[in-house]
Every structure is written in C-alpha cells, then in structure tokens.
Amino acid sequence: xxxxxxxxGPVTLSEEAFLxxxxxxxxxxxxxxxxxxxxxxxxxxxxxxxxxxxxxGSNKGFEATYRKETTSFHLEKGSVQVSDSAVYFCALSDxxxxxxxxxxxxxxxxxxx
Amino acid sequence: DAGITQSPRxxxxxxxxxxxxxxxxxxxxxxxxxxxxxxxxxxxxxxYSYGVKDTDKGEVSDGYSVSRSKTEDFLLTLESxxxxxxxxxxxAISGTEKGMELFFGSGTQLSVL
Numbered sequence: 001x002x003x004x005x006x007x008x009g010p011v012t013l014s015e016e017a018f019l020x021x022x023x024x025x026x027x028x029x030x031x032x033x034x035x036x037x038x039x040x041x042x043x044x045x046x047x048x049x050x051x052x053x054x055x056x057g058s059n060k061g062f063e064a065t066y067r068k069e070t071t072s073f074h075l076e077k078g079s080v081q082v083s084d085s086a087v088y089f090c091a092l093s094d095x096x097x098x099x100x101x102x103x104x105x106x107x108x109x110x111x112x113x
Numbered sequence: 114d115a116g117i118t119q120s121p122r123x124x125x126x127x128x129x130x131x132x133x134x135x136x137x138x139x140x141x142x143x144x145x146x147x148x149x150x151x152x153x154x155x156x157x158x159x160x161y162s163y164g165v166k167d168t169d170k171g172e173v174s175d176g177y178s179v180s181r182s183k184t185e186d187f188l189l190t191l192e193s194x195x196x197x198x199x200x201x202x203x204x205a206i207s208g209t210e211k212g213m214e215l216f217f218g219s220g221t222q223l224s225v226l
Contacts, residue, residue: 036215041219042219042220043117043203043205043217043218043219043220044156044203044205044215044217045216045217046214046215049214089155089156100146100158100161100171101215102158103148103155103156103157104155105153105154105155106155106156
C-alpha cells in the first residue's frame, strides 16, 4: 500500500539556519503530495502541496519539489525562525477527489534563538 | 479558519466504558475524517465519511465505530475503551471546492485509565 517515510527527529536548529526535512513516498500511481504543519496545542494545517511531477509548492518561505524520479518531496527553508518550531508532516493522496491522506510519522523541529 | 469544533477537548475515562467524541462543522463539507495521533506513529486514519450515513474504515478501525446522521456532525464511539486507545484524536474535513486539502479540528486528548 501507499506509504510516506520522513526523516526522524527531533531536529534542532539555530535561528537563520537552513532547513531540510526529507520525505520519500511509495505509491501505485501518481500521487499528490503535501506538507502539513502542527504548532503546539493545535491541529494540523496545510503548508504547501504539489499535484504533479516537477511541481514546486511554496508558502511562508518553505518550498518542496515533487521529484518523481526519486519519489521524494523534501521540505526546505533558507532561514528558519523561532516561530517555525512545530511538527511537520509529509502526506500523499494517490487518487483524485477527497480520498483520505496517508501521513508520515512527523518530524519535530525546534529552532533556538 | 475552518469551522470545526471537537468536543470534549479533554477526557479521562476508565477501561471498559463507552466513549463518544463529537466533531461538528459549519462548512457544509461532504467529507469528514477521524485520525488518531500517537508518538512514533504520526497520524493514522480510523474512519471517514463521504456523506450522510456513508462511512468507511481506515487502517486502525478496530474498537471504533462512527455515525453521521447529519452533514455537520461526525461521531466517533469507542465501544469499550482500552488503554491502547489513549491518544489525541483529530477530526478533519474536506470539500470538493478545495480539492484534497484537509482542515483539522483542535483535537481531543483522551486518556483511558
């Protein structure tokens, strides 16, 4: 079945450091890919998405590129802030429409000043 | 913010008792989901609904049942709570106009003693 593998955390970075959180996937078709973020005490919210190969999703300085050849969707940000401290989830949906998403296990990011 | 309300926000119960969690939405979205979040497992789908009285099982549905008698309400019932069901439960919704984006509630922290 479909699955998502994320790098294990926690990840601790200093403010203004470069961030990469790796995500690879296994799917039978051509899935849509997502990154969700969960701030402390809250539910998840969509950070960015890409629906086809070579698409780049971006939001709030975060970017991720859908790489079909490596089945990857790594999350990057050039300069993290303390306010980026959260848990980040990679997810996929392999069928069109509102099918349930499959989530990775999440990566906790802590940014220190 | 999407209008999703989960109740209760926190609950402590004893093993063997029935528990019902409620998800209420004001968005008139067709699709509703229940996930559980556990350390080391990320988010796992319990059940989902694609319309009134239309539901389906997710990957961890054993010990849970759901009901959706109105578009706005999706109930999750633990028939006889066990300690392994101690978790944070999230409701999510999605509508066709937003594609596959999920909107999450704030979660219910359930402790089964």
